[in-house]
Amino acid sequence: MNFITFQKLSKPLQHITCNKGEQYCILLFNFSGHLIVDINHESATVFILGIYIGSDENEFRLNTIQHHKKGKNVSDLLIKGVFFDQSKFYYEGLIKIDKKAQQSNAYQKNQNILMSRNVFVDSRPYLEIEADDVACTHGSTTGKLSNDSIDFLNLRGLDENTAKKLLLTGFIEDIFNRINNLGWEMQAKKSKMECLKSLEIVLNEFSTRSV
Amino acid sequence: MKQTQQSPLNFDYKYGFSMPDTSIFRTQKGLSSNVVREISHIKKEPKWMLEFRLKSLNIFYQKKMPSWGADLSKINFDAITYYARPTDKQGTSWEDLPKEIRQTYDKIGVPEAEKKFLSGVSAQYDSEVVYESVQKELSKQGVLFCDMDSGLRLHPKIVKEYFGKLIPPHDNKFAALNSAVWSGGSFVYVPSGVEVKLPLQAYFRINSANFGQFERTLIIAEEGASVTYVEGCTAPIYTTDSLHSAVVEIYVHKNARVRYTTVQNWSNNVYNLVTKRARADEKAIMEWIDCNIGSKVTMKYPSVYLMGEGARGEVLSIAYASRMQHQDAGAKMLHLAPNTSSRIVSKSISNNGGRTSYRGLIMVHPSASNSKVFVSCDALLMDEKSRSDTYPTMKVKNQETEVQHEATVEKLGEEKLFYLSSRGISKGEGEGMLVNGFIEPVTREIPLEYSIELNRLMQLEMSGSVG
Numbered sequence: 001m002n003f004i005t006f007q008k009l010s011k012p013l014q015h016i017t018c019n020k021g022e023q024y025c026i027l028l029f030n031f032s033g034h035l036i037v038d039i040n041h042e043s044a045t046v047f048i049l050g051i052y053i054g055s056d057e058n059e060f061r062l063n064t065i066q067h068h069k070k071g072k073n074v075s076d077l078l079i080k081g082v083f084f085d086q087s088k089f090y091y092e093g094l095i096k097i098d099k100k101a102q103q104s105n106a107y108q109k110n111q112n113i114l115m116s117r118n119v120f121v122d123s124r125p126y127l128e129i130e131a132d133d134v135a136c137t138h139g140s141t142t143g144k145l146s147n148d149s150i151d152f153l154n155l156r157g158l159d160e161n162t163a164k165k166l167l168l169t170g171f172i173e174d175i176f177n178r179i180n181n182l183g184w185e186m187q188a189k190k191s192k193m194e195c196l197k198s199l200e201i202v203l204n205e206f207s208t209r210s211v
Numbered sequence: 212m213k214q215t216q217q218s219p220l221n222f223d224y225k226y227g228f229s230m231p232d233t234s235i236f237r238t239q240k241g242l243s244s245n246v247v248r249e250i251s252h253i254k255k256e257p258k259w260m261l262e263f264r265l266k267s268l269n270i271f272y273q274k275k276m277p278s279w280g281a282d283l284s285k286i287n288f289d290a291i292t293y294y295a296r297p298t299d300k301q302g303t304s305w306e307d308l309p310k311e312i313r314q315t316y317d318k319i320g321v322p323e324a325e326k327k328f329l330s331g332v333s334a335q336y337d338s339e340v341v342y343e344s345v346q347k348e349l350s351k352q353g354v355l356f357c358d359m360d361s362g363l364r365l366h367p368k369i370v371k372e373y374f375g376k377l378i379p380p381h382d383n384k385f386a387a388l389n390s391a392v393w394s395g396g397s398f399v400y401v402p403s404g405v406e407v408k409l410p411l412q413a414y415f416r417i418n419s420a421n422f423g424q425f426e427r428t429l430i431i432a433e434e435g436a437s438v439t440y441v442e443g444c445t446a447p448i449y450t451t452d453s454l455h456s457a458v459v460e461i462y463v464h465k466n467a468r469v470r471y472t473t474v475q476n477w478s479n480n481v482y483n484l485v486t487k488r489a490r491a492d493e494k495a496i497m498e499w500i501d502c503n504i505g506s507k508v509t510m511k512y513p514s515v516y517l518m519g520e521g522a523r524g525e526v527l528s529i530a531y532a533s534r535m536q537h538q539d540a541g542a543k544m545l546h547l548a549p550n551t552s553s554r555i556v557s558k559s560i561s562n563n564g565g566r567t568s569y570r571g572l573i574m575v576h577p578s579a580s581n582s583k584v585f586v587s588c589d590a591l592l593m594d595e596k597s598r599s600d601t602y603p604t605m606k607v608k609n610q611e612t613e614v615q616h617e618a619t620v621e622k623l624g625e626e627k628l629f630y631l632s633s634r635g636i637s638k639g640e641g642e643g644m645l646v647n648g649f650i651e652p653v654t655r656e657i658p659l660e661y662s663i664e665l666n667r668l669m670q671l672e673m674s675g676s677v678g
Contacts, residue, residue, distance in 0.1 A: 099595065102595070112607075114607070114609075114610040114612075115610070116610060117577070117609070117610045117611075118577075119608075119610065120606075120607070120608050121605070121606075121607045122604070122605065122606045122607075123604075123605045123607075123616075124602070124603065124604045124605070125601075125603060125616070125618075126600070126601060126602045126603075127599070127600060127601040127618060127620060128598070128600045129590075129592065129598060129599045129600065129620050130597075130598045131592075131595060132592035132593065132594055132595045132597060132622045133595070133622055134592075134620065134621070134622070135620075135621060136619065136620040136621070137617070137618065137619045137620070138601070138616075138617070138618050139615075139616060139617040139618070140603070140605060140614070140615070140616040140617075141613075141614065141615050141616070142605060142607045142612070142613075142614040143612060143613040143614060144610050144611060144612075
């Protein structure tokens with residue numbers, strides 16, 4: 001049972017090897033660099049969860065590799081990003097399943113919310129699959145906050161900024177709910193506070209600027 | 212039209228020649244400016260085309276081979292004959308064809324005359340008569356539909372205005388190669404407001420080059436026009452040429468609509484490296500329907516440049532790769548104007564050690580507000596030897612946009628197969644049914660006769676009786 005966090009200042013090349021029966025939860029917060037996860041043995045489980053909050057001229061470049069060398073494993077990746085101002089996000093993710101890695105389950109999802117006209121998001125979720133008895137999916141969505149959701153909250157008496165804050169907090173908290181469900185609530189507590197605080201600061205700046 | 216009344220072994224139409232000519236001509240192997248000059252000279256082309264060809268040849272020499280995608284290292288550019296006067300076409304006889312190809316024709320139920328045409332045995336085909344009446348109907352409406360060589364000869368003004376503007380020679384190495392040595396292909400011009408009801412089929416157009424090695428197709432739909440173009444066929448096309456490199460340029464003007472359907476089934480010694488691009492203006496609709504079944508290596512990414520407000524682009528594709536095959540196909544959508552939308556649906560099947568790759572690009576330019584993109588790629592892996600890859604790229608530079616991409620990779624459901632077998636359907640047949648169901652969202656968009664043949668072909672491939 002391992003819980004690892006990589007942050008903005010962590011070393012840009014992180015290599016993790018998973019052995020038999022091991023369980024990893026990796027939390028990325030504004031981490032730029034390469035994250036390579038090799039699953040070398042059976043019945044390992046890896047969760048990779050990422051949060052990116054970009055403002056000003058921030059630029060994040062993330063590369064992830066989920067390499068299944070043996071079968072009967074699960075790897076699940078979810079990267080969520082919220083981008084303000086001129087921030088940029090480059091994401092390239094690869095799920096690689098070797099011939100021998102039958103009965104692998106690999107998931108990869110990248111969701112981005114664009115909060116300003118000048119942001120740039122480049123998302124490349126790749127799959128390379130050589131085994132046939134697998135379940136692999138990946139998805140990527142990029143867009144702005146739904147007008148319908150904001151209208152709904154407006155109707156309930158929340159002003160626009162509060163509504164946005166509520167929606168974005170919910171979007172980010174989803175990651176921590178997953179971590180809690182996996183039983184790492186205590187370990188992730190500090191990161192959660194940092195993430196939400198950073199979101200709040202960026203949002204406050206953003207709303208004062210847009211007024 | 213009448214000139215094809217020669218010996219059935221002649222393959223005159225193949226490279227866009229309909230003039231009967233008994234002389235034998237073939238450029239020497241390999242590529243040089245002399246070869247290019249010769250091609251242009253024989254075709255009696257205008258000077259600008261010769262200059263265009265020579266310029267392209269230089270670009271071809273300068274460009275590097277793509278560093279990504281399928282393995283192209285085996286292509287030997289010096290061993291290829293870039294232009295052969297068709298009379299010199301080796302007299303393929305029915306008996307000389309590989310056995311598998313003959314069997315496949317029989318099993319899909321291709322009519323006898325068609326079989327001979329497809330295999331290069333005969334240049335005759337019964338639909339000639341049908342085609343002539345279609346041609347009459349078209350010319351009444353002002354539609355121009357001929358092979359590219361005739362297009363250049365008869366309508367030089369239009370050709371000069373559009374030719375090589377959307378895919379310039381310096382676009383990529385193979386576009387440069389095609390620009391230097393192109394021969395054949397189709398030229399379609401639909402005047403403003405005309406709706407062509409019958410699909411234009413390169414398949415029927417026997418008297419001109421359809422399946423040329425370096426074909427060049429140009430389709431122009433003027434404002435409010437609408438046309439459907441179909442190329443290729445489901446049955447395997449046997450060819451001894453090992454490189455097929457086509458360029459297809461399509462202009463869809465305001466409010467116009469073009470649908471381009473390809474069913475590609477080259478025999479599996481062919482490198483199929485094709486550049487296809489369309490430009491869609493205001494409120495225009497461009498649809499690519501792309502089925503890749505044959506060839507050794509295919510690299511093909513039909514693209515739509517959405518240049519006008521409200522333009523829409525669509526790509527529906529099927530890729531099937533079997534033993535020794537690599538289908539590297541996909542789509543590109545470039546959103547360059549507001550309110551544009553696009554949809555890509557890709558279905559791929561890897562069987563018996565084949566490899567399919569989806570490679571796509573979505574770009575949303577800062578000026579493309581309120582644009583919507585939907586991409587869905589599904590892959591089926593039939594056995595443990597096969598491989599499937601997905602390489603989508605999404606570049607979003609605009610906030611007012613929705614971009615969605617999803618992909619799944621899986622094998623055929625055991626439960627479904629079990630269910631079918633409990634109803635007395637054999638494993639092979641059941642697999643065929645499931646595969647046909649899997650590709651149905653795309654096959655229902657192609658003309659009925661093609662989709663029937665495609666279904667039969669899939670059924671055969673799955674039950675292992677082909678190849």
